[in-house]
Amino acid sequence: MIVAERKSIPDLLDILREHQKVLVLGCGTCVTVCLAGGEREVSIIASALRIAARINDIPLELEELTIERQCDNVFIEQAAEAIARNDAVLSLGCGAGVQAIAERFGQKPVYAGLDTVFLGILEERGIWTEKCAACGSCVLHEFGGICPITRCAKHLLNGPCGGSREDRCEVQSDRECAWQLIYQRLKDVNQLDRLKKIVPPKNWNSSLSGGYRKLIREDHRI
């Protein structure tokens, strides 16, 4: 799941300062689950913006709408009429959703209302943690299903670093040492011999180093 968090209300007011009629557009997928940009958050942010605008004597009229998925043209279509009758869009989707809306409606200013922060999971109620860096070349099979790229503060492929205290990371003491977790997990599944292998430097070409990535599946193209 993509995890995002709300920008501050003063920041949003500043972003929208040139517009009087704005559509606050939510997304019903990842950002709904991470409680940042779903229907409920659209209502909260729109209310907060209306109150803040009135306190500051800023003329701002907001319309609220949430579609199933902002990164999918099929669902974006459902927002077309609402987008047409407003001067701008404040998207509460992730970075992909914001860009999908902006590409589809080339003449309409589209702004991000959220900061997209990471790919992660709901750890427990109200707590999300990062699990994947989307590096494009997964190494989870080598490390017992625990990603050292994402979860080790030093991104070590041949850990541990030696600085951990008990099972805690030396960089942030409230985080678990990924390499402690990897060791424990491999021990539990009887694969400790995997750690004897020296892992060569990772090929980062599949990551962000060569510009944005594109995936083509010829078997699905028409």
Add this chain to the structure above:
Amino acid sequence: MTADKFEPKILAFCCHYCAYASADLLGSMRIQYPPNVRIIRTPCTGRLEVNFFLKALEKGADGVLVAGCLEGGCHFVDGNLFAKRRVDYIRSLMVEIGMEADRLRMVNVSASMARPLSEHIVNMVETISRLGPSPLRRGSELTQAEKST
């Protein structure tokens, strides 16, 4: 209400199992409380969504009082504790917005705490009277009587 004084409009979300029963008891005991509050009965304060508070403020309430069960005494075990966190979140959001956080307050009473409830209401009215009308009602939306204060 007098004609020449700002009279706060306060919305009170009262839990059915405690504060609402307590307000009822206030009536039975013939104890008066300021008529500034408009009570909305809720099945539990845990039912209250955070946008309920913002909507109340957006629609012109000068203050919002959330009255739930005593901590540890919720009919639904921990609904009032959820409400407490939501109230705290909106109070911090109100500061971000530029509105006084004291306009939203949560109190805890049991069904038999009629007098403490009336005191909470009196305190809330005093707080809002001190803060003045909601910034959303200042100016054109104030009644003539309120403007004269």
